[in-house]
Amino acid sequence: MQKFILGVFMVFGAFQINAQVQTPQPSPSATIVQTVGLTEVSIEYSRPSLRGRAIFGALVPYDEIWRTGANENTVISFSDAVIIGGQTLPKGSYSLYSQPGKDSWVVYFYTTTDNWGNPENWDTSKVAAQLKVTPVSFPFKIETFTLSLDNLNNTGAVLGILWENTYVGIPFEVPTEEKAMASIEDTFNGPTATDYFAAAVYYFENGKDLKTAEQWMDKAVAEQEQPAYWMLYQQSLIQQANGNTKKAIATAKQAMKAAEAAGNPDYVRLNQNSIQKWEASR
Known part of the structure; x- marks a missing residue:
């Protein structure tokens, strides 16, 4: 009987030691x-x-x-x-x-x-x-x-x-301008196609020198054996921004074809819209 009571106390004691009540915090x-x-x-x-x-x-x-x-x-x-x-x-x-x-x-x-x-x-x-x-x-x-x-x-x-x-x-x-420009300058000691692409898109989206943006994008595309549809799409936007509508339409058609081959309907529609708008403006 004493052993039984002792065993009960031991089990109860272990429960007391290991038990952890979990309740929601009032201010999580x-x-x-x-x-x-x-x-x-x-x-x-x-x-x-x-x-x-x-x-x-x-x-x-x-x-x-x-x-x-x-x-x-x-x-x-x-x-x-x-x-x-x-x-x-x-x-x-x-x-x-x-x-x-x-x-x-x-x-x-x-x-x-x-x-x-x-x-x-x-x-x-x-x-x-x-x-x-x-x-x-x-x-x-x-x-x-x-x-x-x-x-x-x-x-x-x-x-x-x-x-x-x-x-x-x-x-x-935030100091995006300073960091981005420093990154561009540092990277261009030995830029890759990806670097040229990123720099060109940054210049385009932030209203910087579009001629330079187009030159960088041309270099990015030229280094690719088969340029990606998203790269060609950005190239067409920069060409159009520089007033090169004919070239932009031709690039957009190339981008649309590449997007179709890749099975990306979103980029197909983006290029279709660009082509339709640019042809109407000529």
């Missing part, structure tokens, strides 16, 4: 990783929900520093120096703090990232950048606190803060 963690131009941007944060509560001006008081999230610091990282509110923010990781107001917010990028919530003592020397922004009201409610990276383009994006019926957008710029 989230991670965003986004390439903006040529710059990697990542955000790690926690996401509280309304749960029937009033937020701004109540749970989050106006005109006081807020952790901009829940639990540990919301941390945003940039792989390159960026421009925010006309200020240069060096590459690295920052805590995202804000000071919500009824008519305007102040957003802070803070160099210390290991606080739980607000720093015990706010140190203005650790504010790497700050800017004032105007909140926008929604006609509906966002239940769960959300950060976003919106309006992506080659030169920047907008960091969005959304919760309750409020949206705050923080635009920032």
Whole structure:
């Protein structure tokens, strides 16, 4: 009997040691990783929900520093120096703090990232950048606190803060121009067809010297025994942009034929549309 009781206690004790209760976190963690131009941007944060509560001006008081999230610091990282509110923010990781107001917010990028919530003592020397922004009201409610990276383009994006019926957008710029030009210059010490193609498309899409873009694209195509349909399609667009409509139509027809052979109906339609439009304009 004693052995039986001892065995029961041993089993119960093992259960107590190994048991791990799993329950949902009230403010689950989230991670965003986004390439903006040529710059990697990542955000790690926690996401509280309304749960029937009033937020701004109540749970989050106006005109006081807020952790901009829940639990540990919301941390945003940039792989390159960026421009925010006309200020240069060096590459690295920052805590995202804000000071919500009824008519305007102040957003802070803070160099210390290991606080739980607000720093015990706010140190203005650790504010790497700050800017004032105007909140926008929604006609509906966002239940769960959300950060976003919106309006992506080659030169920047907008960091969005959304919760309750409020949206705050923080635009920032990335150094795509400098990085792309440096890459082009470095690579052209011994460029390949792929390098010429990438450089030509970049020049075309960003309104740079189209004559140079066409020369590079011609070199890219010339180095291919059988140029790919997507390469020929881009070549036709650059030729047309330079006013070489006849040449662009001939290239588009070649691209369409290659796309048909490759079984890509999307590029077949793209070239058909180009040919139809360009022939009508002649």
